Amino acid sequence: MRLIDSLCETLTRALGLLTISPWNQDTRLQQPVGPSQVQEPHQALETLFPSTKPLNSQEGGISLQYEKLPVGDPPKVILPDGPIFAPPNARPGFVCNYTAMKGWRHTAGVGMRNAWLEKPIGDEDATGGIYNIFTNYDRFAPIGTVRKYHLNVTDQVINADGIIRNDGGKVFNGQYPGPWIEACWGDWVEITVENHLQYNGTTVHWHGVRMLNAFEHDGVNAITQCPIAPGDQFTYKFRVTQYGTSWYHSHYSLQYADGLAGPITFHGPSSADYDVALEPFLFSDWSHNSAFEDYGLELRKPPVAMKTVILNGKGFYNCSNNPNPDCEALKIDPPSIFEQVFERGRKYLLRLINTSTASTFIFSIDKHILQVVAMDFVAIEPYYADSILVGIGQRYHVIVEARPSNDLIPVEDQNYWIRITGANGCFDVEPNQANEKLGIIRYNSGSTKTPTSTRYNFNTDCADEPYESLVPVVPMDVTARDRPANDIHQDTGDNFEVGIELPDENYTVPHGNFTRWDILDTPMWLNFSDPTIDHIGDYAWGTNETAMITENFSKDEWVYIIITGQGTPKQVSEGKREFLPVAHPMHLHGHDFVLLSQQTRPFHPDDLTNGTFKYDNPPRRDVALLPRNGYMAIGFRVDNPGIWILHCHIAWHASSGLALQIRENEHEIQLTPQFVKEKDRVCENWKTWFANESNWWTAHEFQEDSGI
Ligand SMILES: [Cu+2]
Known part of the structure; x- marks a missing residue:
């Protein structure tokens, strides 16, 4: 929920912040960047992706793109190869690799997170160019590298909240949530998905990714492909034209609700400054049954309630609140709750993702104000809020300054709840199990105290963040105004x-x-x-x-x-x-x-x-x-x-x-012949598997839903 402006001003002063929008006024920038200084880089996406050479082209990748770099006189000074660097809080060993961008350098760092890549000023032979928070990423992308990932899809017992879920659990690479897929703005990503499920085909979707000229890799069951049959595999390929946070998940029936979901980060600039970026925060409602079983109940009133709320795969199911005598028998130790140590005065970037089956959530940290800097894959002009509503599939980047508002308490006693609160009317978890205290921010890593902090008094209405707060940094004006190309007349058109x-x-x-x-x-x-x-x-x-x-x-x-x-x-x-x-x-x-x-x-x-x-x-x-x-x-x-x-x-x-x-x-x-051949192979394998009814989960007819 957005704080009203006057309150916001008071708070920002109290927090020692100079301005509501430091990204365009910050005097600490070593190399100030602003809209007036943006030069158009020369790698327009249209030329990178001519429709006759879609991403799946076998000749694709760096070599093809590299040939499209402008040809001119060689520079008088031989510039080093393009930059290679570790983005903030990538997993160990992960680096962004812009080797193909000779003469460019990575310009971001603490104090200038809105920057990304630029050619040195003063190099008169360089054609110049800059990639930063103001770059029109709809049209331009830096030249990254090819990244290959492998996802194994298996049936697996999952313990997310202390109740063993041995029914229908499905995971990527043996873990829930799935492994963090990282890439950098401008990279090419290739992800091979291997299906080892017993009773289901699968497909994997890259949520929010633009998939420019690559819809055939969008991973939607029965639309962009046949399911990958058990025992088969398929490789998805796409170009990273955006930056920010998202998730990947199965788009085959209800599989993602059973555990097939994981985070994605495309490293790039930020519209406000931070010191440290944290790993993604995935939160979700959670059931103890397979979604394929709950579904039948859901379609008959009243709706089936989910069991608990989990943060990064961890929650707590309270048997003392549950009349079911089996509860204690099924119970094991829940995974330990999520904890994060904050160092006073530092700013942390949090990447929030709601991966729920049915619930809209409100994220907050007691006594900490959130600076909201991105919605989905779109950087926005920063605004402040005491909490943020995240709908299913939505993402936000928020920056939290480690400076709690009840600062008089000695640091060693400071522990605060991270809360995942259900939005009123859009939240479907057993009422006595909706534990919203799902994580702890500590200021003393040695502390084991249970926080006593209280929640902000935000409203819990089920409504998106205020419309007027969500202002993209890279503006896009809708030139059609009141005259779209299609017919939208009520009852007759779209x-x-x-x-x-x-x-x-x-x-x-x-x-x-x-x-x-x-x-x-x-x-x-x-x-x-x-x-x-x-x-x-x-x-x-x-x-x-x-x-x-x-x-x-x-x-x-x-x-x-x-x-x-x-x-x-x-x-x-x-x-x-x-x-x-x-x-x-x-x-x-x-x-x-x-x-x-x-x-x-x-x-x-x-x-x-x-x-x-x-x-x-x-x-x-x-x-x-x-x-x-x-x-x-x-x-x-x-x-x-x-x-x-x-x-x-x-x-x-x-x-x-x-x-x-x-x-x-x-x-x-335009699908390449190689792709068509692969698509057809996957489909034939699926048809063969499907034709053998002994492969089915025999308790039900095979198809129970739309397929997506
Ligand atoms: Cu709906």
Whole structure:
């Protein structure tokens, strides 16, 4: 929750900070950088990624890109190879490698975290250039290196909260959360996923990553690929054109809720200064059953409650609050709670990620103010808050100064709770298990005391961070204003209602007598063995009701999508379609969308022209909360050909069908023959595995949900 400005000023003075936005006024910068000094680097993404040479090209990688460096007179002074350096708090041994950028140097460091790479000033032969927080990363990226990762997907017992979960646990590389995937801005990433699950195929999605000209590596089951069959593997490849924090997770049915999720960091600049960056903070609701089992219960009222809340895979289930006599029998020692030692006066960068199945959370640290510097993969002008609401799939970077507001207590006694608090109405954990005290900040590493600190008195409304607080540092103005390229007239055009299908008493729909969420009138239901990628350009194929076609628009044109929780109840084949007052975290693949409007009331077409829509540098991100009983309007430039999904990130809702395919300029998609061969191989393996019913988990029919 944003602090009101006057309070903010008082606090920042109290905290000894000079300014609310130190990033553009900080006199400590050795090499001040500002918008007026930004020179356009010469590696435009268009030339790095001509559509005839997509990322998956076998000739791709450094050598191809290197040839595209401008050819000119050789410099009089031979410059050393490009910079290699360790970014703040990377894992040991990890370095950013810009060897290909001869003559450039890494300029960031404490006191100038908004910088990244530049050519030395005074080198007259250098063509000049700079990569920093003001660089238009939508168009430019530095030339990094190729990074290869390997993820093994296995079934595994997980102990996250003291109750052994031996049912349905699934992990990457034997751990939950999965291993931290790190890369640097401008790198090429190749991740090989090996599936060793017994009963499931799998696919892995790189949440929020733009996947420029690489939709075929987006990892969405039954859309961009067939599942990777047990025993098979597939290598995902993409270019890092953004920087910040995100997560990767299975996009095969409900698997991520069973443990298939892990953090991603793309190292790059920051819009405010910090001394130390900490490893990502993943928080989530948690169940003791497989999500595949809970799902059946979830679709019948009332919704199934998750068991606990966990931070970085650690929580505590309190058996004394649980009437179940089996509780003590199942109980083992919970993992030790997350702890972090702060050194007084230092500033820490925290990377927050909500990886929940069904819960929106509010992150806070008692007596510590948060300086918010990035939302999703977009750096923002810093603002201060006492807490921050993180919807499912959303991320924030926050900087915390180790200077608690009750500073009179001797340092050796200072311990503070890190809290992960459920947002009111968007939170689905057993009421007596919703322990929000999930971590401890200590000022004395030897202390073992339980904190006695109290929570800030923030409100717990289920609403995104204040719209006006979220101002991207790299501005993007929506040039289409009130004239998008597509038709958004209510009831006739691209205006999408989120509703729920409530089956009639006696009606048995083909896939169970369940309530089903959807966007438009048809819940998504995909055929795992017949993905959309095999029907590129064939818009008549599949269920038009679950696809939006944005074909023949130019890269500079804007498409808007109005998503509303309002509509007129009506009878559909399964029963009644109704509209419930539920907030949905809506996520779009393949684009950072602009959030043109987010209202707690119904949409009206006049909103485009009466000042309600914001066209000048609106918030830009990849997940936003559709307000309960309200609407949200998003827009994107039609600049990334592919098949992208727009879906609710409540896992139950996406599974039940609340998703839409955006089929964007498919005529521009070019898959290399090598990729097509590999895609088809994976699909044939899947079909062979699937055809043998003895491979299935026999307790159920195989497909129970949309597939995503
Ligand atoms: Cu939803």
